[in-house]
Structure formats: C-alpha cells, structure tokens
Amino acid sequence: MFYKTDANNHGFPHDPFKAIVTPRPIGWIGSVDKDGVANLAPHSYFNAISDNPYFVIFGSITYKDTVRNIEETGDFTCSLVSEDLFDKMNSSSVPVDPKIDEFNLAGIKKEPGKLVKSSFVKGCTAALECKLWKTIDIPGSDRSKLTGNYSIIGEVIGIHINDEYIEDGMFNTKKVRPIARLGYMDYGVVGEENIFSKNRPKLGKDGKLESVKKWDGVYR
Numbered sequence: 354m355f356y357k358t359d360a361n362n363h364g365f366p367h368d369p370f371k372a373i374v375t376p377r378p379i380g381w382i383g384s385v386d387k388d389g390v391a392n393l394a395p396h397s398y399f400n401a402i403s404d405n406p407y408f409v410i411f412g413s414i415t416y417k418d419t420v421r422n423i424e425e426t427g428d429f430t431c432s433l434v435s436e437d438l439f440d441k442m443n444s445s446s447v448p449v450d451p452k453i454d455e456f457n458l459a460g461i462k463k464e465p466g467k468l469v470k471s472s473f474v475k476g477c478t479a480a481l482e483c484k485l486w487k488t489i490d491i492p493g494s495d496r497s498k499l500t501g502n503y504s505i506i507g508e509v510i511g512i513h514i515n516d517e518y519i520e521d522g523m524f525n526t527k528k529v530r531p532i533a534r535l536g537y538m539d540y541g542v543v544g545e546e547n548i549f550s551k552n553r554p555k556l557g558k559d560g561k562l563e564s565v566k567k568w569d570g571v572y573r
C-alpha cells in the first residue's frame with residue numbers, strides 16, 4: 354500500500370507513522386520555568402544528532418510547558434529511561450497545570466544539574482545536561498494558537514553516568530535495559546536477550562569488502 358500524508362487516507366483505525374519509525378529512545382526532558390518550578394516530560398521524538406560537540410534534538414507536538422520553559426531559561430536535561438523507571442516515566446507524562454511539578458507528582462527524586470538550572474531524575478542510568486541552541490518551528494506551527502510542532506536542539510554540555518552501569522570502561526547497555534518507544538501503546542526493552550555485536554566491514558587493498566574480526570575501537 355501507499356498513502357499520501359496530506360490526505361492521510363491510510364484507512365487504518367490508528368495512524369501507523371510512529372509504529373513505522375521505530376524503535377525510538379525516550380528523552381525524559383527536565384526543565385524549569387522562570388519562577389523555578391520544575392517540569393519533567395517524556396519525549397520519544399528524541400535522538401542524538403552529532404558528535405564533537407554532541408547535540409540532541411526533541412520534538413514537541415504543540416507548544417507545551419517543556420518548550421516554553423526551555424525558551425525562558427535556556428537549558429534542559431535528558432534522563433534516559435530504563436526498564437525499572439518505566440512506570441515513573443509514564444506517570445510523568447500526564448498533562449497538568451504548568452505550576453505542577455511532575456517530579457513530585459510522579460514521586461521522582463530530583464538531582465540538580467551541575468551546569469544547568471534544570472534537574473534530572475535521581476537514580477537514572479545516565480543523564481545529559483543541555484544548553485538550548487535553537488528552537489525550530491516546523492511548518493504548520495502557530496504559537497498564538499498553540500498548535501503545530503516545535504523542534505528543540507540542545508548542546509550536551511555535561512553527562513552523568515550512574516557508576517553502577519560502568520563495566521570495563523564501557524556503559525553496560527545489557528545491564529541498563531533501555532526502553533524503546535514503538536507505535537500505538539507499545540514499548541520494547543533492549544536487553545541481553547536481543548543485543549548482538551557486529552563489526553562494520555572495511556575495504557581491502559583489492560577493492561573487495563573485508564570483514565573485521567575483532568573490534569579495534571574504530572567506527573568505520
């Protein structure tokens with residue numbers, strides 16, 4: 354099948370887009386408003402987009418408290434969501450009045466940022482401290498009507514790693530068990546049972562692809 358998105362005539366009971374572009378990591382975005390009220394909200398339109406310096410992006414569907422806070426105060430945190438924190442993450446997504454602190458609402462302890470005003474989730478496996486670089490209004494956005502989509506791009510200026518998850522100098526994803534957002538109300542867990550390692554091939558002198566047996570730390 355094929356459908357044009359302007360007509361959105363896929364004919365299904367639910368929009369399949371999010372189930373197609375999957376799995377997505379969840380950036381659990383911590384922010385603070387100009388009066389110091391903390392905010393926490395999960396975003397699965399989220400990913401890392403660059404190295405050296407590191408930048409991350411997330412998308413807000415409509416102009417929500419998170420975006421307004423970040424534009425007001427200039428920073429945010431991304432706590433990464435692991436299996437053990439799933440219920441707390443889910444609880445923090447409930448839409449509430451801007452003056453309600455979702456950390457408190459969902460029973461989540463705050464860890465203050467070292468370089469930013471925003472807090473992050475105490476006990477998470479890792480968290481990023483980010484400085485706002487740019488917000489981009491995606492076509493169709495109209496701030497006065499609180500509609501549309503907003504992309505927030507931040508520079509990662511500090512990284513917290515929970516020491517419990519460091520093993521042999523590496524961040525142990527098998528132990529972390531990150532949550533992946535799928536479509537509809539579905540989620541996945543990345544764990545030992547579905548992680549595999551495979552080196553990228555390299556080009557040999559004869560112009561043919563050569564497999565790399567042992568990883569030498571180079572991303573080819």
Ligand SMILES: Cc1cc2nc3c(=O)[nH]c(=O)nc-3n(C[C@H](O)[C@H](O)[C@H](O)COP(=O)(O)O)c2cc1C
Nearest residue numbers: 394395396397398412413414417418419446447448
């Ligand atoms: C797993 C998950 C992922 C979500 N991803 C997004 C997202 O990418 N963008 C978005 O605008 N809302 C997303 N939401 C909904 C927001 O978390 C929710 O609207 C929240 O109340 C926004 O908080 P705020 O108004 O304090 O900014 C997601 C919710 C869940 C549970």
